[in-house]
Amino acid sequence: METTLEALYKPIAGEMALLREAIRALWTKTLTLLDPGVAAEEPPGGKLLRPALCLLSAGAAGAEDLHEYVPLAGAFELLHMAALLHDDVVDRAPLRRGARSVNALHDDRTAVLGGDYTVALALGVLNDYACGGLMDCAVRTIGQMAEGELNNLIRANGSTDEADCIHLARQKTASLFAAACTGPTFLIESALREPLRRYGENFGIAFQLIDDVLDLCQDEAMLGKPSCGDIMEGQQTLPIMFMRRQADTDARRRLDAMRGGMITDEDRAWVAALLEDTSARELTEAVARRHAEEARRALDEVPDSPCRRAMMDLAEFVLVRGS
Numbered sequence: 039m040e041t042t043l044e045a046l047y048k049p050i051a052g053e054m055a056l057l058r059e060a061i062r063a064l065w066t067k068t069l070t071l072l073d074p075g076v077a078a079e080e081p082p083g084g085k086l087l088r089p090a091l092c093l094l095s096a097g098a099a100g101a102e103d104l105h106e107y108v109p110l111a112g113a114f115e116l117l118h119m120a121a122l123l124h125d126d127v128v129d130r131a132p133l134r135r136g137a138r139s140v141n142a143l144h145d146d147r148t149a150v151l152g153g154d155y156t157v158a159l160a161l162g163v164l165n166d167y168a169c170g171g172l173m174d175c176a177v178r179t180i181g182q183m184a185e186g187e188l189n190n191l192i193r194a195n196g197s198t199d200e201a202d203c204i205h206l207a208r209q210k211t212a213s214l215f216a217a218a219c220t221g222p223t224f225l226i227e228s229a230l231r232e233p234l235r236r237y238g239e240n241f242g243i244a245f246q247l248i249d250d251v252l253d254l255c256q257d258e259a260m261l262g263k264p265s266c267g268d269i270m271e272g273q274q275t276l277p278i279m280f281m282r283r284q285a286d287t288d289a290r291r292r293l294d295a296m297r298g299g300m301i302t303d304e305d306r307a308w309v310a311a312l313l314e315d316t317s318a319r320e321l322t323e324a325v326a327r328r329h330a331e332e333a334r335r336a337l338d339e340v341p342d343s344p345c346r347r348a349m350m351d352l353a354e355f356v357l358v359r360g361s
Contacts, residue, residue, distance in 0.1 A: 043085055092110060123152050220234050
């Protein structure tokens with residue numbers, strides 16, 4: 039397996055360069071609207087997994103010219119960026135990908151409206167394809183993502199089991215991965231929509247579960263934001279659920295005391311150790327691996343190609359990434 043995203047994105051290298059330029063232009067448009075005096079700048083860094091998978095899925099489904107799918111891929115990245123703007127307000131996050139978040143630079147209202155505007159930009163790009171099925175897929179995905187966030191807020195103080203955690207990951211994260219993978223099939227005569235949907239959904243669940251683990255054990259430099267945010271916000275992620283099940287009463291009380299307060303470096307080191315001592319990391323990674331394997335199995339129905347092979351390797355990469 040290739041071990042870097044640059045290597046994994048090789049089949050779509052030219053299209054990814056065009057995508058970055060398109061995202062930069064649209065991000066600058068959003069920033070200029072938020073602050074007319076702002077200078078053009080790079081969009082927040084990221085892996086660009088969603089648009090990359092959109093392009094790779096188009097190639098795997100038989101698209102002849104992947105350049106035609108760059109705007110489509112960019113629209114899915116815009117939807118992700120909009121979700122991050124909204125998430126930072128919900129989570130009161132001061133940092134995003136190593137830089138000050140929009141809500142910290144301006145205020146919550148600006149960040150929310152900026153997110154709304156970014157959603158509108160994405161839908162405008164999708165509308166240019168004049169495909170009702172594609173628009174329906176995007177709108178339903180936006181609804182699933184918002185529903186997941188609302189369900190998460192409602193159940194913050196309730197009991198949680200593994201099925202709840204997987205369902206939340208499916209709504210909040212995996213739904214957009216699935217849409218990015220199936221988007222091209224609305225524009226190509228293809229019988230691969232369902233296997234690509236299964237790939238994207240299971241990939242997204244695995245991605246989110248590993249993300250939840252990294253939040254508890256990586257430092258700010260790697261994450262681009264303070265660690266243990268899920269504990270501070272009272273989130274019931276799968277590794278937190280496993281930790282609480284195995285921890286003693288004193289440890290659970292200490293976890294509860296961190297909610298809504300300041301978390302020290304000592305607290306973060308203690309959480310990282312608890313993650314290992316309770317086997318919560320091992321248990322969560324095992325669940326993530328099952329979903330990654332389901333993603334790879336979904337590609338059994340997809341003809342071999344460089345794009346399909348890259349997707350196979352990405353399903354392994356998502357498990358071993360460090361941020």
